[in-house]
Amino acid sequence: MSRRGKKPKGRAISGWVILDKPKGLGSTEAVSKMKWLFFAQKAGHAGTLDPLASGLLPIALGDATKTVPFVMDGEKTYLFTVQWGAETTTDDTEGPVVRSSDTRPTRPQVEALLPNYTGEISQVPPQFSAIKIEGERAYDLAREGEIVQIAARTVNVHRLDIVEMGESSTTFIAECGKGTYVRSIARDLGRDLGCFGHVTALRRTAVGAFNEDDMVELGELETVADEGREELDAEAVEAGARARVVDFSGLDEYLIEPEAALSDLYEVALSDEQAGRVLAGNPVLLRGRDAPAFCEEAYATGHGRLVALGSVEEGSFRPKRVFGGRG
Structure with a gap:
C-alpha cells in the first residue's frame, strides 16, 4: 500500500x-x-x-x-528568580560563570531600573536560544563554541515587578509579548546594576487565553x-x-475546546445550513445589524463546535481554514 x-x-x-x-x-x-x-x-x-x-x-x-x-x-506571564553576583554563558544555571562580582543590589536600586525594562524595549536574545543564524539555531552554534552575533530586536514588556527581594537574589513577575527572553532581562539588569545576574528559577503561568x-x-x-x-x-x-x-x-475530559485559543477574535455564529456551506469552503452572508462589514481575523462556530478560521469581507464570512470533526 x-x-x-x-x-x-x-x-x-x-x-x-x-x-x-x-x-x-x-x-x-x-x-x-x-x-x-x-x-x-x-x-x-x-x-x-x-x-x-x-x-x-x-x-x-x-x-x-x-x-x-x-x-x-498572545501575552505571556513568567515568575523568575535572578541570582546576583554571576553571569553565565547561558544566562541561567546550565552554563559556566563568565563574570562575577561581590556587589549585591538593594531593592531601591533594582526598582529604579525597572522602567527601563518595561514598554517597548530593545533586547538581544541569549547566545543559547532558538534564534536562527543563517539557518542554524543559535544554541547549536553556541554548543560548538562559536560566538555568534545576534541582532537586537524590539519586544514588549507590559509589566515587570519585584515579587520578593532577598540578600543575593530577586524574584520578579513579568508580563510580556511574543519573543521576549526573561534570561536577557536578568543578564542586562545585572550588567546595569554592576553586579551581574542569571536566572535560577523560571515558571510560566499564562500564555494567551x-x-x-x-x-x-x-x-x-x-x-x-x-x-x-x-x-x-x-x-x-x-x-x-x-x-x-x-x-x-x-x-x-481534560481537553479544552480549540476555539478557547481564539478569545480575542470576532466570533461568527452559523446556522446549520451556513455551517454546511462553510465546511464546503464557501462564503456565507452575515445577517443582523451587529454583523461587521469587515474583520481581518474571525472564526465561525456551528454544530456546537469550531467550524472555520477566516475573515469578514463586505458583510460575508470567508473561510480560510476549515476544521474537521472531533471524532
Missing part, C-alpha cells in the same frame, strides 16, 4: 491540553508524551518552554494545531491514562489496536 493510502495512526481528536510542564522535561518531549497518552493523530505546542523551566505549556491536539499561532502571539486554572500535572494525566488502559501487548499496539482497548473518556 502506498504511503498516501495509509490511514493516520491515532484518534482524530481536537483540543488543547494545558500542561504544567515539570522542570527537566523538554517541550518536544512533552508534546510526544501528550500525543501518546491521548493517542492523537497530531500534536504541537504553542511556545517553547526551556527544559530548566516549569509551568504552562499549551499543547494542541488534532485540529487545534491550526489555532497555535493565535496562542503563540490560558492561565494557571487551566493547567494539569503530567502525573495526573498518567494516572488517568493508566486507569483507562487495559493490558496491552506489543503486537496489539503495533497493529493499531490501542484505540479499541483503551478507555480514553477520562483523559478526554
Whole structure:
C-alpha cells in the first residue's frame, strides 16, 4: 500500500491540553508524551518552554494545531528568580560563570531600573536560544563554541515587578509579548546594576487565553491514562489496536475546546445550513445589524463546535481554514 493510502495512526481528536510542564522535561518531549497518552493523530505546542523551566505549556491536539499561532502571539506571564553576583554563558544555571562580582543590589536600586525594562524595549536574545543564524539555531552554534552575533530586536514588556527581594537574589513577575527572553532581562539588569545576574528559577503561568486554572500535572494525566488502559501487548499496539482497548473518556475530559485559543477574535455564529456551506469552503452572508462589514481575523462556530478560521469581507464570512470533526 502506498504511503498516501495509509490511514493516520491515532484518534482524530481536537483540543488543547494545558500542561504544567515539570522542570527537566523538554517541550518536544512533552508534546510526544501528550500525543501518546491521548493517542492523537497530531500534536504541537504553542511556545517553547526551556527544559530548566516549569509551568504552562499549551499543547494542541488534532485540529487545534491550526489555532497555535493565535496562542503563540498572545501575552505571556513568567515568575523568575535572578541570582546576583554571576553571569553565565547561558544566562541561567546550565552554563559556566563568565563574570562575577561581590556587589549585591538593594531593592531601591533594582526598582529604579525597572522602567527601563518595561514598554517597548530593545533586547538581544541569549547566545543559547532558538534564534536562527543563517539557518542554524543559535544554541547549536553556541554548543560548538562559536560566538555568534545576534541582532537586537524590539519586544514588549507590559509589566515587570519585584515579587520578593532577598540578600543575593530577586524574584520578579513579568508580563510580556511574543519573543521576549526573561534570561536577557536578568543578564542586562545585572550588567546595569554592576553586579551581574542569571536566572535560577523560571515558571510560566499564562500564555494567551490560558492561565494557571487551566493547567494539569503530567502525573495526573498518567494516572488517568493508566486507569483507562487495559493490558496491552506489543503486537496489539503495533497493529493499531490501542484505540479499541483503551478507555480514553477520562483523559478526554481534560481537553479544552480549540476555539478557547481564539478569545480575542470576532466570533461568527452559523446556522446549520451556513455551517454546511462553510465546511464546503464557501462564503456565507452575515445577517443582523451587529454583523461587521469587515474583520481581518474571525472564526465561525456551528454544530456546537469550531467550524472555520477566516475573515469578514463586505458583510460575508470567508473561510480560510476549515476544521474537521472531533471524532
